[in-house]
Amino acid sequence: MATKNVEEIKDQSRSLRGTLASTLQAPNATHFGDEDAQLIKFHGSYQEDDRDLRNKLKAEGKDKAWQFMVRSKIPGGFLTSAQYLAHDNMAGRLSTETLRFTTRQGIQLYGILLGSLKQVIKEINACGLTTIGACGDVVRNTMSVAVPISNPVYDEVQRLAEEISRTFYPKTTAYSEIWLDGEKLPDGKEDVEEPIYGRHYLPRKFKIAIAIPPRNDADILSNDIGLVPHFPNGKVEGYTLFVGGGFGMSHGQTATRPHLAQPLLYVAKEHVIDACIAVITTQRDHGNRADRKLARLKYLVANKGIEWFRNEVKSRLANIGTEAPKEVKFTTVSDLLGWHEQGNGKWFRGVWVPEGRIKDTDEVQYRTAFRKIAEKYRPHLHITANTNVYFSNIDANDKAGIDQILDEHKIPAISGLTQARQTAHACVSLPTCNLGLAESERAFGKVMNGIDAVLRELGLENEEILIRMTGCPNGCARPYNADFAFVGRAPGKYALYVGGSHRGDRLAGLKEKVVLEADIPAKVKEILSDFTANRQTGESFTDYWGRTQEQGEVPNAEHFHVEFAERAARLAAAGN
Ligand code: HEM
């Protein structure tokens, strides 16, 4: 029988059921079949195998070491100590003794066996979070402002992130039936109407994020919808919507490319969810369902044009008034690490978490330190899009105790880190991600040590320079708007992208198709040496690059697929 495509699998899934329940009950089952492996994503899990063991197991004639990654949805990255401890506890009992804060403010648990999957999903729901729609062709985790400043605007924005999250949960009862021992509907009815998504859900995943300028800590322009509140008198009056951001692309496939979201319209705050629904249903009805590589909203907006898209959205908003988008200016995507006052007499502490990985090693014990802080001081936690964390709601008297726990477990002091290191990030890749072409998380520490040495040598340790790495071009660590990015092509080989922005508002372009991992610091040094020699007083690397390079307002596809030098040579030849 021909393999079904994802649209057919969704169509025939009986509201995302497939045969998930029967596989879970089958004795000795270790993994799902191909169709269910697509459906399990909508429930918040990826089916994976331990890639470190693949060759050995194959040589021994054995099956893959099947396992699951489970992703908790955490709107705005905000969770209580009890919720954090529930994840920590599962990491010890049912997973691989590690947790990972993700670049979209969620938490991932790894290495879960099929027999434990239901227990993990159940426990996540029992602590008041969920995994439904954390992956799959639906609205994913809603990102929002992580920095825990206490004032009415920040509180309202967090409430909006939670409301958006609830509004776009898939309505299927399959989730509660399969994982939570929920009741079946009377008469064995299984198909539940999905009022927003419809029978086939969306053509592809869909991401929403909110930021309060000047801080763009949720990196909103990389999302399908970015929201920015306007609060002229200290109260939110409305939101500007940006649409059509998204980063995934494929090496060498010039039809695929990253896009930044563009301004669409402004709407009063009581209609912001209506406006999101209008955008989402436009993508549902007009998005490309024939080719998943071209199915994201960014291609619809780019192909039809922003004017067409705006008219379509407005026509769906019927009597709701909209205005032209308002001006938005960002200064940084960085986090406020260290101690800061919250604004309500309490304090928050931003802690650097390299690559979001919470684990204990001989050198540093993040897992124990965070567990002790959560158990003893019961702070709130706020995961940032740079995979760092804020502990908030802390009394001034408890600051020293928290610092002591961090010190005892050798968590690096902020003062010892370059500014670039504090925001640098790498995706997971090997050994869990099926799509990784090169190492990312496991290689990044060493690469960054080399780059840190360069930064110190050039006196740039306090400069905001955004650096990111991924194991493949899909872009999970948002490489394409970083100042420098290394995008995996093959083991030990990376494409070098340069020229994004530490404000998250410009795309990088392809500097070199292939750079060896060991050569990355030297390549960065070459470019940064030019910067130190030629920068104007106080100029950031982002602004220096913008001033000295011609890359145009809206880069075309070649920007990501053809090296700068080759394009320049071609242009020069054409000019002669
Ligand atoms: C075509 C595009 C993409 C595909 C097929 C894809 C697929 C995957 C897979 C298979 C994983 C699991 C890896 C693991 O944790 O073991 C993953 C992780 C993740 N992806 Fe993607 N992804 C894509 C693009 C993106 C983009 C553009 C973003 C965000 C801008 C993103 C955000 C994430 C996040 C936050 C994780 C969790 C791990 C981390 O923080 O690095 N993904 N993705």
Ligand code: SF4
């Ligand atoms: S960027 Fe590629 S290698 Fe990295 S987690 Fe995403 S899909 Fe995997």
